[in-house]
Amino acid sequence: MKTAKSPGAKRRGGSLLAPLLDLIYPPRCPLCGALSEEGLPCDACAVALVPLTPEEPLPGLPGCYDLLIGACLYEGVARSAVLRYKKLALRQGEAFLAARLAVAVRRAGRTAELVTAAPGSTRETKRRGYDAGARLAAAVANLLGLPFVPCFAPKAGGPQKERDRAARAAAAAELCLLPGVSERVSGRSVLLIDDVVTTGATMTACAGLLRTAGADTVTAAAFALHPQMVGESSPSPDPAQLPEEDF
């Protein structure tokens, strides 16, 4: 006789261990971590998330990226979700961010032949044991059915949050491509992914390098864009004015 499976059991493939797993790791909102049935965004987060509409991708920079796509504004619940993901790299949060990002790319009508990630800092990647940005980009690539191709060596030193504007620009200028990238990107359209864009310095430098390596087009996309990136009056916010944990 069949017994009705709990939503948690269905979510976890009907494993006999599902009830136990639900007890140990109860489903949580991917944005704030509050308990949430099915692991969907809680009501408060669902309301608070401010999406960018498809009409809002930012125009590109000549010789760099053609378009900058964002799924959300980097504020409120979206900002805490990014920080939470960077800190904990929970699969649930990753799946949510990747899905929103993939949808934003699709809605913007962009196609690409491969996906790559803007690099994280060496120190942060070593400390955490993973590169959150690369994992997010790989998840987006998977959703879009595209190959994920790592292109950049990790940035030396610490995270961008510890740098002033000049140091950010210098760090971005020191980015370098991994060996053999030219063969992978030459003549191809590349989707360049980052979790958040605050000043655009890293995206600009990465896209420029990809174009130098022969990429035909580069589309930049991030889960969240700093509001000042979207505003017309101040497209490049002063890093000194950003909250400490931003980078």
Ligand SMILES: [Zn+2]
């Ligand atoms: Zn929530």
